[in-house]
Amino acid sequence: MPDLNELFKQAQKLKNEISRVREELKVKTVEASVANGKITIVANGHQEVQKVKLDPSVRQIKLSDLEEQMLSAINQVMQKSREMAKREMAKITGGIDLTNVPGLF
Amino acid sequence: MPDLNELFKQAQKLKNEISRVREELKVKTVEASVANGKITIVANGHQEVQKVKLDPSVRQIKLSDLEEQMLSAINQVMQKSREMAKREMAKITGGIDLTNVPGLF
Numbered sequence: 001m002p003d004l005n006e007l008f009k010q011a012q013k014l015k016n017e018i019s020r021v022r023e024e025l026k027v028k029t030v031e032a033s034v035a036n037g038k039i040t041i042v043a044n045g046h047q048e049v050q051k052v053k054l055d056p057s058v059r060q061i062k063l064s065d066l067e068e069q070m071l072s073a074i075n076q077v078m079q080k081s082r083e084m085a086k087r088e089m090a091k092i093t094g095g096i097d098l099t100n101v102p103g104l105f
Numbered sequence: 106m107p108d109l110n111e112l113f114k115q116a117q118k119l120k121n122e123i124s125r126v127r128e129e130l131k132v133k134t135v136e137a138s139v140a141n142g143k144i145t146i147v148a149n150g151h152q153e154v155q156k157v158k159l160d161p162s163v164r165q166i167k168l169s170d171l172e173e174q175m176l177s178a179i180n181q182v183m184q185k186s187r188e189m190a191k192r193e194m195a196k197i198t199g200g201i202d203l204t205n206v207p208g209l210f
């Protein structure tokens with residue numbers, strides 16, 4: 001029979017740790033840069049875009065290429081954001097992926 | 106004592122349903138349009154951007170405004186994608202939000 005009181009204490013501690021990491025992820029950022037740095041997108045660890053930076057020279061990029069580059073930058077930064085969240089959470093959960101538990105993130 | 110065999114069957118059925126909805130969400134799309142339709146972003150239900158559509162007239166938008174509009178379009182489409190996923194999953198889980206269970210999505 002496991003010690004339920006101890007289990008509860010551990011669960012509560014983990015919950016607090018998750019809240020802390022979740023808050024940290026809101027201000028930690030990742031960025032993706034494409035087209036030789038002409039397009040840069042910054043996102044936080046909650047998959048929210050914080051900043052889009054465009055170099056004036058994007059005006060010279062062919063429109064269809066610009067569309068492709070934007071798409072690539074968005075998907076890259078979202079991927080990086082998810083990976084950062086997983087990595088940070090893994091530090092406190094010992095490798096168990098809790099980044100997407102409903103209500104936590 | 107619950108009927109474990111019955112519980113297992115129900116869990117298996119739910120798992121299959123989740124897989125089906127997950128596959129559907131990969132091809133279902135949402136879109137966000139800003140700047141009077143000059144910028145449109147299409148994403149699937151897995152928060153992956155499928156298409157960025159730019160009207161040639163985006164060339165006339167001031168660069169700092171274009172950056173703001175892009176940011177807004179990305180965050181809007183991601184929000185819509187998450188909401189669609191939650192809505193579709195809620196149909197089979199009876200309102201329980203399982204969209205972000207690790208490994209499922």
